[in-house]
Amino acid sequence: MNSAEAMDRIFNPASVAVVGASPGKSGQEFLEGLIGYGFEGRIYPINSRGEEVCGQPAYSDIKDVPGPIDYVVCCAPAPAVPGLIRDCAAKGVRAIGLFTAGFSESGSEEGSRLEAEIAHLARSVGVRLIGPNCLGIYNPKLRLTFGYPHPQGVGRVAFMCQSGGNTSYIIRAVGQRGVRFSKAISFGNACDINDGELMEYFAQDPETDVIAAYIEGVRDGPRFRRAVMRAAAAKPVIVHKGGYTPAGAGAAASHTGSLAGSDRVWDELLEAAGAIRVHSLEDLVDMIVTFSLLRPPQGRRVALFGGGGGATVVATDDWDRSGFTLPPIPHAVRKDISGMVTSEAGLILTNPLDLSSFAYSDDFYGLVRRLCQDTAFADLSVIHIGFAQMAWFSETNYSLVVDGLREAAMRMYPEMDRPLALAVQYLVTTWDWQKALQDLQEPCSEVGIPVYYSMASAARAIDRFMRYREWRGVAGGES
Amino acid sequence: MPSLDSLFRPESVAIVGASPGKSGQMFLDSVLSSDFKGKVHAVNSAAQEVSGLAGYRSLLDIPGKVDYVVCCAPAPAVPQLVRDCAEKNVTAMAVFTAGFAESGTDRGKELEAEVSRLARASGVRVIGPNCLGIYSPGIGLAFASDFPLERGRVGLMCQSGGNFVYLVRAAAYRGVRFSKAISYGNACDVNECDLLEYFLEDEETDAVAVYMEGTKGGQRLSQVLRSLAAEKLVVVLKGGHSPAGARTAASHTGSLAGSDQVWDELLHQSGAIRVYSLEETVDMLVTLSFLPGVQGRKVCVLGGGGGASVLATDDWADYGFGLPPLAEVLRNELRSTVPTEAGLILGNPLDLSGLAYSDGFYNLSRKLVAMEGFVDLSVVHISLGMAFWSSASSFGEQIDAFRDAMIKIAGYSGRPLAVVMQYSVTGWDWQKGVEDIQRGCAAAGLPVYHSMSGAAKAVDRFLRYREAEARG
Numbered sequence: 001m002n003s004a005e006a007m008d009r010i011f012n013p014a015s016v017a018v019v020g021a022s023p024g025k026s027g028q029e030f031l032e033g034l035i036g037y038g039f040e041g042r043i044y045p046i047n048s049r050g051e052e053v054c055g056q057p058a059y060s061d062i063k064d065v066p067g068p069i070d071y072v073v074c075c076a077p078a079p080a081v082p083g084l085i086r087d088c089a090a091k092g093v094r095a096i097g098l099f100t101a102g103f104s105e106s107g108s109e110e111g112s113r114l115e116a117e118i119a120h121l122a123r124s125v126g127v128r129l130i131g132p133n134c135l136g137i138y139n140p141k142l143r144l145t146f147g148y149p150h151p152q153g154v155g156r157v158a159f160m161c162q163s164g165g166n167t168s169y170i171i172r173a174v175g176q177r178g179v180r181f182s183k184a185i186s187f188g189n190a191c192d193i194n195d196g197e198l199m200e201y202f203a204q205d206p207e208t209d210v211i212a213a214y215i216e217g218v219r220d221g222p223r224f225r226r227a228v229m230r231a232a233a234a235k236p237v238i239v240h241k242g243g244y245t246p247a248g249a250g251a252a253a254s255h256t257g258s259l260a261g262s263d264r265v266w267d268e269l270l271e272a273a274g275a276i277r278v279h280s281l282e283d284l285v286d287m288i289v290t291f292s293l294l295r296p297p298q299g300r301r302v303a304l305f306g307g308g309g310g311a312t313v314v315a316t317d318d319w320d321r322s323g324f325t326l327p328p329i330p331h332a333v334r335k336d337i338s339g340m341v342t343s344e345a346g347l348i349l350t351n352p353l354d355l356s357s358f359a360y361s362d363d364f365y366g367l368v369r370r371l372c373q374d375t376a377f378a379d380l381s382v383i384h385i386g387f388a389q390m391a392w393f394s395e396t397n398y399s400l401v402v403d404g405l406r407e408a409a410m411r412m413y414p415e416m417d418r419p420l421a422l423a424v425q426y427l428v429t430t431w432d433w434q435k436a437l438q439d440l441q442e443p444c445s446e447v448g449i450p451v452y453y454s455m456a457s458a459a460r461a462i463d464r465f466m467r468y469r470e471w472r473g474v475a476g477g478e479s
Numbered sequence: 480m481p482s483l484d485s486l487f488r489p490e491s492v493a494i495v496g497a498s499p500g501k502s503g504q505m506f507l508d509s510v511l512s513s514d515f516k517g518k519v520h521a522v523n524s525a526a527q528e529v530s531g532l533a534g535y536r537s538l539l540d541i542p543g544k545v546d547y548v549v550c551c552a553p554a555p556a557v558p559q560l561v562r563d564c565a566e567k568n569v570t571a572m573a574v575f576t577a578g579f580a581e582s583g584t585d586r587g588k589e590l591e592a593e594v595s596r597l598a599r600a601s602g603v604r605v606i607g608p609n610c611l612g613i614y615s616p617g618i619g620l621a622f623a624s625d626f627p628l629e630r631g632r633v634g635l636m637c638q639s640g641g642n643f644v645y646l647v648r649a650a651a652y653r654g655v656r657f658s659k660a661i662s663y664g665n666a667c668d669v670n671e672c673d674l675l676e677y678f679l680e681d682e683e684t685d686a687v688a689v690y691m692e693g694t695k696g697g698q699r700l701s702q703v704l705r706s707l708a709a710e711k712l713v714v715v716l717k718g719g720h721s722p723a724g725a726r727t728a729a730s731h732t733g734s735l736a737g738s739d740q741v742w743d744e745l746l747h748q749s750g751a752i753r754v755y756s757l758e759e760t761v762d763m764l765v766t767l768s769f770l771p772g773v774q775g776r777k778v779c780v781l782g783g784g785g786g787a788s789v790l791a792t793d794d795w796a797d798y799g800f801g802l803p804p805l806a807e808v809l810r811n812e813l814r815s816t817v818p819t820e821a822g823l824i825l826g827n828p829l830d831l832s833g834l835a836y837s838d839g840f841y842n843l844s845r846k847l848v849a850m851e852g853f854v855d856l857s858v859v860h861i862s863l864g865m866a867f868w869s870s871a872s873s874f875g876e877q878i879d880a881f882r883d884a885m886i887k888i889a890g891y892s893g894r895p896l897a898v899v900m901q902y903s904v905t906g907w908d909w910q911k912g913v914e915d916i917q918r919g920c921a922a923a924g925l926p927v928y929h930s931m932s933g934a935a936k937a938v939d940r941f942l943r944y945r946e947a948e949a950r951g
Contacts (some may be wrong), residue, residue, distance in 0.1 A: 026833070029867065029868040077821075078821060100821065101823075102819065102820065102822070106821065133822065146867065147868055148868055163784075163785055163786025163787075163789070165784035165785065165787055165862060165865035166786035168865050168866065168867050169862070169864045169902050172904045173902070176904050176905060243789050243792070243793065245796035245797060246796065247792050247793070247795070248793035248796055251788055251789045251824065251826075251828055252789045254824040255789050255824060255830070279793075280790070280930075280932065282930070308639075309581075309639055309732070310639025310643075310731065311639075312727055312731065313639065313718040313719050313724055313727045314718055314724075314756065314757065316719070316721065316724040316727040317718065317719065317720055317721045317723075317724035317755075319723070320721030320722065320724055326723050345554060345576065345577035345582065346578070346609065347577075348727065348730040352727055354730075354731070388648050388649060389641030389642065389645045390644065391611060391623045391640060391641075392502075392505040392508075392509065392623060393624070427648075431910060433909050433910065434909060434910040435906070437905065437906035438906045454758070
């Protein structure tokens, strides 16, 4: 069995045991996650008293479980981990996800010693360790998860992440925007399965088209370097390096025991590999959305459509700053619009096209669709909607706009084959943002429209995407 | 010329073009539902009743005086309306009507020039055209129904109506209150220089936010901005700073945007704080309203989540802040209060993960926030979308407890404290976060930010402003 096959087996267990699944403890949460998400294999709760948990009988010891166990989630205290590894070896367990913390990240000698001990022990008995100080494996194909609520459905993005909270956020936030994962892993202190090995695995994984990573520090520099070079040559690799400032590196050492490395080294490595570096989780989400959903534009001519003069001015600045140009609207179309609107007062009938209160009507969509399909005009179209800029805000009008835009966008998008994105400018009041997300953003995302929360972030992400494609065109001989 | 102060204190208002179902009625309804105590009149050509008010056919038919007129009549009718205003002794008229210089047509430009000429000749002050006019919470006058009616100390002048609405709403939801605010559109008569001068004199205004697309003022703008910024904090968002944006600005408010380099020098030399987005503008207003006392760059970050703590540290470090270590005595005390250290970061940042937002967390936070000589600013963060296991019931309880504790801590210590509510994913988290954390905290005088980098950027700008001010 080669290493990719071995890793495949780790990501695809037929049975899972949760050790430390006592009522009211974190082990119970893992168990609830597995049951609620509908894990297809066998689930075995283990707690020292053999107490029933989540309505399921529990075993007091992993050795008592009758059938085989492929994957173990460990919530037992740190000193119990070495014993558990031996028991797992005896049971033929492939891997243990160690939620347990209190190892090298504690900064104590005892913690570091214990981490070295379990890494050594695992290697000698042939059990692989994920973590410690992590959440472990997420594989939506098997409905295997560690948390809740998580989106159902399988996608083509792999995510490897050293932080549990960041893993939870990315799975949810990316899911909210209509993108799903092939696999994800929260791998904490990386005492055994590490960044380099995961990068190698995802590089060759036929279920993965895009690799996203949150890394605080690497365990084996040369291996990671080779792996990221190879991975980025094969597919888009997006990396967020947490702890890139000296102070942040100090925090990373306390979080996952990571040696963060100098920021310049990271910059050079990722640049040389052709990987995409981002500096915030929001940007990571935007890049994943862009690589997964945006139809590739052939150039940088952008057409902006929406309502609101001030929003339009600011949006133009955002796209210009990110290196896009705004070609003028074709003369014939300009004339058509003049014929359509009752008065031109207060409108901007060029590119950006600001139809203010006339926007988001049926005519507006007809026009947008026509312009989107005009290859001689622009390479990319973006519809933006700034709800919070409406002076007179009635629930009825607002619902009409939201519902109308959703219906039009969802009807239009599958019928056209050109790049289109939607920017739902995030607002700050109460129920209206909830409605915008639930009744506009989520349905549009689910039909595959790339949706962003501001024009600035859309422009930044799409610029980065274009630069990646330009680089591939030169370095990779394809576009 | 009289001070612009009277513009913000009309005793009677007339909406011209207040026909049922038209934008004039929207203005009318908003004014009627505000706290404005003066007379409100509706004018429409059919003399139709609207929103329960009798409609007058002409402004001149209104018995008694009219101080402020909002004009929603079509552009060609505007010059005559300025004459009527003069006859009626109206102080100011806001022209909502568009179709002037911003249209790019000769007809529009001529019409605007005519309105401008008539305004000057008659002494009626014209605001706009292509604007929303005045929001004056001091007299309870608002033209949008959800603007707050309490007054504050921030003045706002904005060339775009939509951006005006966004800024007022977004800042208001975060607790910022305004002294006087104006959407001034194409600025054919009342212009940016007049307004900056006015805010300099106005004793009810301590800080001014400006969204400007262009100026006809040149030298005068540079002088008035400098005088204003010498006295009060000024935040400026220049719309149309890129060449493409400048062209859009010309179509929007007929503005000559000018080169970005000129603007950069102008704003820098004046001492104003330049921002680049509406969100940054709001973050600045929150900072100057709620953190006026922050003195330096030592920060303590408290919350739950290891990854969030690492990222928060990077964000503050990126903007030139330091996180001083916790004294060993304190760390020992922390150790004795937690059942196990596993999974926590007992330092600065302080990450109590699963134990965060418990009573123990609040007691510690209270102590750290109140500690003299430790940091200049404490920041407590809650990462709504990062919880591994998030059930609606526990989430709701946690949010309420978090808000109550923050309000108590703020009351206890009096030292600079900020709340960062970040990484919200679903509409439901957002609504909970905004309604139950943000509104409660903002009402208690706490600054609330939506991201750590947004907070760090705003506080950095505020401190750089203070540092420059100290240097003179």
